[in-house]
Amino acid sequence: MNIHIKSILSALAFSLLFYSKSFGLNLFLISILVVILVSTLKNERTISWGYSLAYMGTAVFVFLNPSGFTIFVHFMTFMVFVGKSISRKSSVYLTWFLGMSNMLIASIANFVKKQESEQGVEKKEPKNSSPKLVNRLKGGLAATALLFIFGMLYRNANPVFGNLIEQINLDFISFPWLFFTLLGYVIFLHLLRPFDAKELVEFDLAQTNELKKPTEIVLIGEKKKLEGEHTLGSIVFITLNALLLFFLTTDVIYLFQKTEITNSGLSQSVHQGVYALMFSIVCAIALILYFFRGNLNFFQDNKRIKSLTYLWIGLNVILVAFTAYKNYTYVETLGLTYKRIGVFVYLLLTLTGLVTAYIKVAQVKNFVYLVRTNIATVFAFLIVSAAIPWDKTITWYNLHKLENPDINYLVSLGDNNSEQLHSYLKANAPKLETYTKERIEDKYTDFIEAQSEKTWQEYTLYQIAKNDTK
Numbered sequence: 078m079n080i081h082i083k084s085i086l087s088a089l090a091f092s093l094l095f096y097s098k099s100f101g102l103n104l105f106l107i108s109i110l111v112v113i114l115v116s117t118l119k120n121e122r123t124i125s126w127g128y129s130l131a132y133m134g135t136a137v138f139v140f141l142n143p144s145g146f147t148i149f150v151h152f153m154t155f156m157v158f159v160g161k162s163i164s165r166k167s168s169v170y171l172t173w174f175l176g177m178s179n180m181l182i183a184s185i186a187n188f189v190k191k192q193e194s195e196q197g198v199e200k201k202e203p204k205n206s207s208p209k210l211v212n213r214l215k216g217g218l219a220a221t222a223l224l225f226i227f228g229m230l231y232r233n234a235n236p237v238f239g240n241l242i243e244q245i246n247l248d249f250i251s252f253p254w255l256f257f258t259l260l261g262y263v264i265f266l267h268l269l270r271p272f273d274a275k276e277l278v279e280f281d282l283a284q285t286n287e288l289k290k291p292t293e294i295v296l297i298g299e300k301k302k303l304e305g306e307h308t309l310g311s312i313v314f315i316t317l318n319a320l321l322l323f324f325l326t327t328d329v330i331y332l333f334q335k336t337e338i339t340n341s342g343l344s345q346s347v348h349q350g351v352y353a354l355m356f357s358i359v360c361a362i363a364l365i366l367y368f369f370r371g372n373l374n375f376f377q378d379n380k381r382i383k384s385l386t387y388l389w390i391g392l393n394v395i396l397v398a399f400t401a402y403k404n405y406t407y408v409e410t411l412g413l414t415y416k417r418i419g420v421f422v423y424l425l426l427t428l429t430g431l432v433t434a435y436i437k438v439a440q441v442k443n444f445v446y447l448v449r450t451n452i453a454t455v456f457a458f459l460i461v462s463a464a465i466p467w468d469k470t471i472t473w474y475n476l477h478k479l480e481n482p483d484i485n486y487l488v489s490l491g492d493n494n495s496e497q498l499h500s501y502l503k504a505n506a507p508k509l510e511t512y513t514k515e516r517i518e519d520k521y522t523d524f525i526e527a528q529s530e531k532t533w534q535e536y537t538l539y540q541i542a543k544n545d546t547k
Contacts, residue, residue: 083265083269084269088259088260091261093534094534095261101536103535104139104140104148104151105133107136108136111155114268128154129158131154132151132157132158135147136151138464139151142537143537144468144491146467150459150462150463153173154460156176156177156180159179159180159268160172160173160175160177162271163175163271164282167278168449169456170448170452171278171281173456174277175271175277175278178274179267179272180264182272285443286442286443287443288371288442295372296372296375303373306373310368310385314386314388317389321396324353325392325395329399353396354397357396362430366447368386369437374438387439390434404417404424412478412479414471415467418471422458426454426455426458429451430451433451468491468494473497484498484501495521495524496521499518528540
């Protein structure tokens with residue numbers, strides 16, 4: 078089937094599912110359509126089924142738990158999926174860039190490329206193209222546009238003709254819908270006929286993760302230089318290790334002292350620990366990249382600086398553990414919030430960065446390895462995080478684990494926790510302030526009203542579950 082026909086039909090489905098609709102079931106249905114369409118082009122492009130499942134899986138997450146975060150992750154995954162369908166073996170960061178750029182400029186880039194190819198070489202028609210059909214579509218669009226323009230001009234020149242034109246009722250035409258459908262056509266056209274940035278793909282594929290080992294002659298020629306770098310690096314890492322060890326010792330004393338730590342003191346300790354960790358990790362990565370950027374990796378007498386680097390990484394892992402413990406104590410005392418969850422996320426990603434830094438030194442990897450591995454880790458973590466209903470999780474923990482939860486904070490979260498708060502209101506109405514009760518009632522009423530107005534395209538798990546209980 079011609080790509081333009083596929084794009085037009087897909088655009089109509091796109092309008093049916095999304096025009097004047099919120100996100101829900103429609104995202105899952107369109108993701109199935111997108112994967113099927115791309116899979117039909119298997120002779121030209123290979124599809125990555127792992128990323129296809131990830132793309133459809135994030136659509137399921139939106140259906141289960143519609144929120145700004147899950148929708149954001151879904152569209153990030155869509156861009157990576159589009160990029161992987163163009164170049165399956167490219168790195169995640171490049172495939173995301175390819176997907177994003179294709180959705181924006183594929184038509185322009187393909188047009189420019191076509192003009193360049195036609196200047197000196199006779200263009201061969203693709204097998205799946207139909208020149209007659211394309212020309213008819215172009216002619217029909219041009220005729221419609223000219224008919225509208227000249228009809229407006231002639232209406233003012235001839236009263237009889239003007240009266241006839243005024244009798245024509247075009248109220249059934251929705252120009253916003255036409256524009257929205259045109260947008261869908263462009264999206265699917267870019268999806269089915271993307272711009273293949275061969276130079277970028279080839280450059281990325283040419284980058285290995287390992288450093289190239291120099292010859293013995295090169296190492297002998299650079300011996301004095303490498304000895305100087307080794308001495309400098311050893312002094313730097315000895316100093317930093319001593320300072321970090323002293324800091325960790327004082328941190329242990331602070332955590333296990335007999336005097337009770339106040340909430341404000343604990344909060345300050347967590348924040349300062351995160352700031353210290355951020356600075357420490359930035360320094361660690363920068364120093365590791367500097368000293369292990371080249372031939373020092375293959376210098377025979379580099380064992381001392383490697384050992385000091387491993388010690389530095391190990392001490393930072395301990396700092397991560399201490400900060401995580403303080404944040405856990407903070408959560409246990411005052412409850413979950415997005416910022417406190419963000420600290421745990423940052424610590425987990427920091428731990429991943431430290432592990433990859435260790436692998437970089439131990440297995441003689443390069444900077445490209447660090448970028449590829451850590452970006453892929455962040456992307457995978459985003460997908461996993463999207464599976465968790467954070468608003469409901471925070472609300473459940475604070476209402477069940479704390480004696481005096483911050484209800485106003487819970488009310489300020491997304492609408493997904495409205496029923497939880499309403500149930501809590503029924504059970505604890507006497508101890509809640511009037512203003513808080515009104516906020517919960519208003520939030521619950523707005524939530525129920527919004528859910529009842531949703532059409533089948535916008536359905537989420539909530540509507541399915543409610544219909545089953547009726």
